[in-house]
Amino acid sequence: MAKISPVSAKYIVHATIEIEGVVDRPDVIGAIFGQTEGLLGADLELRELQRSGRIGRIEVNVDTRGGKTAGEIIIPSSLDKAETAIVGAALEIIQRIGPCNAKLKVTKIEDVRISKRAFVVERAKALLRYMMDSTMPDSQDLADEVLNSVRVMECIEYGKDRLPAGPAIDESDEIIIVEGRADVLTLLKHGFKNAISMNGTSVPQTIIDLTRKKTVTAFVDGDRGGDLNIKELLAVAEIDFVTKAPDGKEVEELSKKEIHKCLRAKIAVEQANLEMGSKQDSGKKAEMERKPAPRFERRDTRDDRRDPRDRGERDRTVRNDRREYKPSIPRASEKEISTFKGILEDSIGTHGATILDQDLNILGKVPVTELPSTLKGLTNAFAVVLDGNADRNLILSAEKSRVKHIVCMDSAVKQAETSVNIVTSSSI
Numbered sequence: 178m179a180k181i182s183p184v185s186a187k188y189i190v191h192a193t194i195e196i197e198g199v200v201d202r203p204d205v206i207g208a209i210f211g212q213t214e215g216l217l218g219a220d221l222e223l224r225e226l227q228r229s230g231r232i233g234r235i236e237v238n239v240d241t242r243g244g245k246t247a248g249e250i251i252i253p254s255s256l257d258k259a260e261t262a263i264v265g266a267a268l269e270i271i272q273r274i275g276p277c278n279a280k281l282k283v284t285k286i287e288d289v290r291i292s293k294r295a296f297v298v299e300r301a302k303a304l305l306r307y308m309m310d311s312t313m314p315d316s317q318d319l320a321d322e323v324l325n326s327v328r329v330m331e332c333i334e335y336g337k338d339r340l341p342a343g344p345a346i347d348e349s350d351e352i353i354i355v356e357g358r359a360d361v362l363t364l365l366k367h368g369f370k371n372a373i374s375m376n377g378t379s380v381p382q383t384i385i386d387l388t389r390k391k392t393v394t395a396f397v398d399g400d401r402g403g404d405l406n407i408k409e410l411l412a413v414a415e416i417d418f419v420t421k422a423p424d425g426k427e428v429e430e431l432s433k434k435e436i437h438k439c440l441r442a443k444i445a446v447e448q449a450n451l452e453m454g455s456k457q458d459s460g461k462k463a464e465m466e467r468k469p470a471p472r473f474e475r476r477d478t479r480d481d482r483r484d485p486r487d488r489g490e491r492d493r494t495v496r497n498d499r500r501e502y503k504p505s506i507p508r509a510s511e512k513e514i515s516t517f518k519g520i521l522e523d524s525i526g527t528h529g530a531t532i533l534d535q536d537l538n539i540l541g542k543v544p545v546t547e548l549p550s551t552l553k554g555l556t557n558a559f560a561v562v563l564d565g566n567a568d569r570n571l572i573l574s575a576e577k578s579r580v581k582h583i584v585c586m587d588s589a590v591k592q593a594e595t596s597v598n599i600v601t602s603s604s605i
Contacts, residue, residue: 185255186233186253186254186255186289187254187255187256187257187261187288187289187290188253188254188255188256188258188261188286188287188288188289189251189252189253189254189286189287189289190250190251190252190253190254190261190264190265190268190283190286191249191250191251191283191284191285191286191287192249192250192251192252192265192268192269192281192282192283192284193247193248193249193250193281193282193284194237194239194246194247194248194249194250194274194279194280194281194282195245195246195247195279195280195281196239196245196246196247196274196277196278196279196280197245197277197278197279198244198245198246198275198276198277198278199241199244199245199246199277200239200246200274200275200277201239202237202238202239204274204275205237205239205248205250205274206235206237208271208273208274208275208279209223209235209250209268209271210223210224212270212271213267213268213270213271216267216270217263217264217267221260221263221264221267223264226256226264230255231254231255231256232252232253232254232255232256232264233252233253233254233255234253235250235251235252236250236251236252237249237250238251246277250268250281252264252265252268261286262286265283265286266283268281268283269281269282269283331343331344331365331370332358332361332362332365333346335373335383336381336383336386337382337383338376338381338382338383340373340374340375340376340381340383340384341357341358341361341362341373341374341376342361342372342373342374343361343364343365343369343370343371343372343373344370345370345371346370346371346372346373346387349370349371349391350391350392351371351391351392351393351394352371352372352373352387352391352392352393352394353369353371353372353373353393353394353395353396353440354372354373354374354375354384354388354393354394354395354396354410354416355372355373355374355375355396355397355428356374356375356397356398356402356403356406356428356570357374357375357376357429357549357550357570358374358376358546358547359429359550360372360374360396360427360428360429361373361374362429363428363429363430363431363436364428364436367433367436368433369436372396373387375406375410376546377568377569377570379409379568379569379589380409380410380413380414384410384414385413385414388414388415388416389415392417392418393414393415393416393417393418394416394417394418394419394420394440394443395407395410395416395418395419395420396420396421396422396428396439396440397419397420397421397422397428398421398422398426398427398428399421399422399423399424399425399426399427400424400425400427400577401573402569402570402573402574403421403422404453405569405573406570407419407421407449407453408453411446411449411450416446417445417446418443418444418445418446419443419444419445419446419449420439420440420442420443420444421439422435422439423435423439427553429550505596506592506596506597506598507581507582507598508598509560509582509598509600512537513537513560513582514600514605516533516537517560517562517582517584517600517605518605520533520562520584521562521564521584521602521605524562524563524564525564526564527564528544528545528564528565529542529543529544529545529563529564530542530543530544530545530548530561530562530563530564530565531561531562531563532551532552532555532558532560532561533558533559533560533561533562534557534558534559535557535559537559537560540555540557540558545563545564545565548561548563548571548574549570549571549573549574550574552571552574552575552577552578552580553574553577553578555578556578556579558575558578558579558580559580559581559582560580560581560582560583560584561575561580561582561583561584562584562585563583563584563585563586564586565585565586566585566586566587566588566589567583567585567587567588567589567590567599568589568590569589569590571583572588572590572594572595572597572599575597576595576596576597580597581597581598582597582598582600583597583598583599583600584600584601584605585599585600585601585602586601586602587601587602587603588601
């Protein structure tokens with residue numbers, strides 16, 4: 178007798194059977210063939226269908242408990258959809274098996290091709306990924322890959338402060354001081370191998386020692402943070418020239434042409450001091466112009482002579498009113514403090530930073546050294562928890578990205594100097 182494998186079947190009929198008595202597996206199979214014989218005509222006779230291989234081997238699994246028998250019937254079919262449904266429905270006419278009453282019900286008819294189709298789709302995805310990975314990339318992709326690898330290989334760590342620098346920092350008579358590691362990589366990409374990073378807002382001793390031996394150009398971002406870094410460098414190091422990126426741009430965003438243009442436009446440190454001084458004077462003048470003219474009111478000077486304490490009270494009131502322009506500092510709730518504390522404890526020893534959104538969901542984790550540049554590209558950062566100290570550069574980046582809370586081990590910036598809420602480990 179020809180048999181059909183479930184692998185070659187198109188459909189599989191699943192049915193359950195309940196028998197009020199004790200019967201064996203051959204009794205169930207005999208009842209299926211016997212009670213459906215002649216019911217559906219010669220074309221759908223089960224014995225003939227099984228002999229021709231259009232119906233597969235009928236599997237019957239029964240279990241007897243407490244004097245009753247229950248089980249499952251599985252029939253593979255290579256008939257079409259309608260014929261398979263007819264065969265399944267014919268099974269439900271069986272009401273007795275041997276001397277016992279029975280109830281047989283078809284639970285489902287499974288389309289084997291659906292699972293095969295899912296396998297085909299998943300396999301096609303895998304093959305396509307392999308083709309895309311192994312396909313020859315275009316020339317621009319190759320060039321970018323080579324440039325990126327060269328940049329990473331050539332960037333070294335210089336001095337005891339392990340500052341990111343180009344490979345020619347020692348042999349060059351002229352060096353370029355930039356703010357961060359990304360700026361060094363950008364200059365390396367465009368052929369400048371004599372750049373070194375401050376790696377923060379505080380000037381390391383390695384930078385101070387280098388400025389005494391070499392001709393130094395300070396190349397900073399075109400924002401307020403760049404002005405602060407120039408002031409810091411001029412205060413502690415021997416800088417010869419100063420240049421800035423265009424307003425609103427950072428060094429790492431500049432093209433080769435823009436970098437050459439900025440370096441050609443560098444100015445001597447004396448001129449930089451004059452320009453910064455004039456900016457401060459103009460800023461003070463503008464602030465004075467913005468202040469309303471004082472109102473002169475007639476007052477009783479006899480009261481002042483009589484009780485000087487009244488004058489002191491009025492003066493304190495005026496000073497308090499003048500301080501009201503300061504922006505309010507956000508305060509963290511108890512839930513936020515608890516979340517910050519847990520993340521800070523988990524990150525101890527990792528030298529990493531965790532960035533959270535308004536709902537305290539984690540947006541991502543980055544090394545502390547890459548945190549300022551990462552914040553510049555985010556608009557929905559709510560809080561930052563880092564295993565390290567917060568310096569001025571990080572605070573400035575957080576202010577620009579409108580971060581509300583900085584949670585850190587310690588801070589080099591006082592709370593009064595920023596609108597970002599600084600939470601240290603000692604305070605939580």
